[in-house]
Amino acid sequence: AQTVTQSQPEMSVQEAETVTLSCTYDTSENNYYLFWYKQPPSRQMILVIRQEAYKQQNATENRFSVNFQKAAKSFSLKISDSQLGDTAMYFCALVFRDNYGQNFVFGPGTRLSVLP
Amino acid sequence: DSGVTQTPKHLITATGQRVTLRCSPRSGDLSVYWYQQSLDQGLQFLIQYYNGEERAKGNILERFSAQQFPDLHSELNLSSLELGDSALYFCASSVEGPPGTGELFFGEGSRLTVL
Numbered sequence: 001a002q003t004v005t006q007s008q009p010e011m012s013v014q015e016a017e018t019v020t021l022s023c024t025y026d027t028s029e030n031n032y033y034l035f036w037y038k039q040p041p042s043r044q045m046i047l048v049i050r051q052e053a054y055k056q057q058n059a060t061e062n063r064f065s066v067n068f069q070k071a072a073k074s075f076s077l078k079i080s081d082s083q084l085g086d087t088a089m090y091f092c093a094l095v096f097r098d099n100y101g102q103n104f105v106f107g108p109g110t111r112l113s114v115l116p
Numbered sequence: 117d118s119g120v121t122q123t124p125k126h127l128i129t130a131t132g133q134r135v136t137l138r139c140s141p142r143s144g145d146l147s148v149y150w151y152q153q154s155l156d157q158g159l160q161f162l163i164q165y166y167n168g169e170e171r172a173k174g175n176i177l178e179r180f181s182a183q184q185f186p187d188l189h190s191e192l193n194l195s196s197l198e199l200g201d202s203a204l205y206f207c208a209s210s211v212e213g214p215p216g217t218g219e220l221f222f223g224e225g226s227r228l229t230v231l
Contacts, residue, residue: 033218035218035219035220037220043153043204043224043225043227044222044224044225045206045208045220045222047219047220050218050219091158091159093220095218095220097212100171100172101147101164101166101171101172101212102147102210102212102218103172104149104161104220106158106159106161107158108158109158
């Protein structure tokens with residue numbers, strides 16, 4: 001079975017500091033994607049960053065970057081220069097294809113609070 | 117704007133009632149997914165449709181049902197509502213197959229309150 005674990009239910013960080021959110025996963029698939037989604041208080045689900053498993057280079061989107069360790073099945077999200085608007089629930093997700101199509105497995109989420 | 121439209125945005129009803137939530141996927145997306153998110157909880161996968169056919173089922177109660185129509189919009193029907201059904205219900209759509217990137221595009225959700 002495919003699983004996604006986020007071991008930090010809650011985290012906080014001071015504004016302008018850097019924070020890293022952890023995610024580990026388990027899959028027997030060779031081809032998959034990994035995503036981080038953000039859910040701010042508005043409850044809208046917003047894609048933050050994606051990583052293709054076959055790419056060794058870590059993905060980066062402005063202040064957001066990932067540390068993808070395929071052998072360790074680890075996919076952490078680093079937020080640099082944290083801003084108040086980064087306060088949100090963050091979900092890690094594993095996406096793979098089987099004979100029936102695309103499958104998404106979400107982690108339980110990490111609630112991040114950015115403190116002024 | 118993700119391109120996924122959900123209606124209604126808010127709905128308040130009583131126990132025992134039945135409601136229908138509607139979702140229009142992004143133009144061109146054949147897959148529709150339904151998720152339930154109770155207060156401060158994670159996303160619970162309910163069901164997935166692909167081009168009108170049910171493809172995968174998650175933790176969906178027998179009181180709940182869904183369908184995807186030929187125009188690809190989808191409806192989630194919730195019946196015999198209980199207090200515990202109060203939640204945010206998300207619809208999401210996705211491109212599948214090359215050159216699909218696998219990304220899920222979420223609607224803004226339908227917030228259901230059962231009193």
